[in-house]
Amino acid sequence: MHTSSICVTSHHDPRQGVVQPLSTSSSYYYVDEGPQPYPRYFNTPNQVAVADRIARLEQAESGLVFSSGMAAISTTLFALLKPGDHVVMLKALYGGTHDFVVNQFNQWGVEYDFASTTVEDILSKCRPDTKLIYVESPTNPCLEVLDLDSLATTARQRKLLTICDNTFASPINQRPLTFGLDLVVHSGTKYLGGHSDLSCGAVIGSQVLIDQVTRAARRFGGNLGASDCHLLDRSLKTLDVRVTRQNENAGRIAAFLEAQPQVKQVHYPGLASHPNHALAARQMSGCGGMLSFELQPDLSAVRFLQQLQLAVPAMSLGGVDTTLCIPARTSHAAMPADERAACGVSDQLLRVSAGLEHEQDLIADFDQALHACARPLAAAAS
Numbered sequence: 001m002h003t004s005s006i007c008v009t010s011h012h013d014p015r016q017g018v019v020q021p022l023s024t025s026s027s028y029y030y031v032d033e034g035p036q037p038y039p040r041y042f043n044t045p046n047q048v049a050v051a052d053r054i055a056r057l058e059q060a061e062s063g064l065v066f067s068s069g070m071a072a073i074s075t076t077l078f079a080l081l082k083p084g085d086h087v088v089m090l091k092a093l094y095g096g097t098h099d100f101v102v103n104q105f106n107q108w109g110v111e112y113d114f115a116s117t118t119v120e121d122i123l124s125k126c127r128p129d130t131k132l133i134y135v136e137s138p139t140n141p142c143l144e145v146l147d148l149d150s151l152a153t154t155a156r157q158r159k160l161l162t163i164c165d166n167t168f169a170s171p172i173n174q175r176p177l178t179f180g181l182d183l184v185v186h187s188g189t190k191y192l193g194g195h196s197d198l199s200c201g202a203v204i205g206s207q208v209l210i211d212q213v214t215r216a217a218r219r220f221g222g223n224l225g226a227s228d229c230h231l232l233d234r235s236l237k238t239l240d241v242r243v244t245r246q247n248e249n250a251g252r253i254a255a256f257l258e259a260q261p262q263v264k265q266v267h268y269p270g271l272a273s274h275p276n277h278a279l280a281a282r283q284m285s286g287c288g289g290m291l292s293f294e295l296q297p298d299l300s301a302v303r304f305l306q307q308l309q310l311a312v313p314a315m316s317l318g319g320v321d322t323t324l325c326i327p328a329r330t331s332h333a334a335m336p337a338d339e340r341a342a343c344g345v346s347d348q349l350l351r352v353s354a355g356l357e358h359e360q361d362l363i364a365d366f367d368q369a370l371h372a373c374a375r376p377l378a379a380a381a382s
């Protein structure tokens with residue numbers, strides 16, 4: 001079945017209504033044999049239905065939904081790792097995941113190394129006790145693309161587990177499990193939820209691995225409530241149309257920005273100038289709704305944000321509104337300036353999450369903000 005059909009079709013009995021009913025019970029009939037539904041067992045009707053839809057979108061056997069992306073990520077890592085294990089992760093990791101690794105791994109005796117966004121560098125960091133490789137592609141905020149096919153092949157030869165955070169791409173643009181990676185994790189708070197009004201997460205993979213994660217998840221208890229499952233499932237019905245439009249808008253904004261003298265560089269895998277453009281074209285069916293760009297050194301990113309009239313300066317991403325942030329002041333604020341510079345995050349870098357507005361309105365807004373922030377302050381104020 002095509003992705004757009006998986007987004008909308010449901011497996012419940014249509015005599016209950018076109019939409020799967022919202023089942024809010026936390027207590028279920030007990031006399032029957034077999035495991036009873038219970039929210040923290042991750043097996044209530046709405047939890048199962050939405051996890052199943054996400055699994056089908058990622059072309060996987062099974063999935064599990066959580067109350068946040070970090071609940072999905074932390075539970076998955078806790079479920080698979082034990083003291084003495086070593087993990088290789090990308091340097092360009094989502095800030096919350098980086099913080100989790102740096103502050104929790106030592107506590108259970110799990111060791112780790114960070115690698116740059118190439119398979120060669122990841123493999124060079126692997127040791128005999130390495131158990132797992134954890135990656136993201138495209139990365140935040142510079143949109144580097146990692147060769148997932150080559151990563152999966154080499155990791156399998158060495159019997160290493162692989163996990164990919166697929167939040168930025170969404171399953172509409174990229175399905176890492178089809179390249180042979182073992183697990184995908186999502187912050188559903190972003191594209192899957194897609195309306196900036198829901199916190200949730202997911203892990204997807206083979207039945208055997210998801211069973212292992214489920215056992216830990218029932219102990220940790222980061223389950224998603226029935227109403228949020230229902231809202232997430234409703235959001236998924238438009239995932240394909242939303243992301244398709246967001247891909248188009250991001251591509252148009254990137255091409256516009258690249259041609260402007262006030263812009264030093266644009267990072268978007270859909271641009272021919274992007275160093276990983278050919279790889280992105282091979283492994284992604286769309287290049288995504290995220291891009292970032294660097295203003296010329298004499299221009300202020302803060303002033304650019306202040307001039308915007310349609311796009312919203314806001315944290316987070318993946319919603320229907322176009323939002324922008326300055327990574328040096330948000331996701332990378334805690335990082336020392338020299339480390340930040342080493343991963344390409346200057347004070348002039350802006351990250352864009354393209355929404356669903358009309359491309360001409362967005363480009364007009366970016367255009368006026370670029371002109372306004374290039375004017376001397378006194379002129380801008382008058």
Ligand SMILES: *Cc1c(COP(=O)(O)O)cnc(C)c1O
Nearest residue numbers: 068069070094165167187189200
């Ligand atoms: C937001 C995000 C997370 C964390 O998700 P929460 O829902 O905020 O817990 C993890 N990975 C990526 C890439 C993200 O953007």
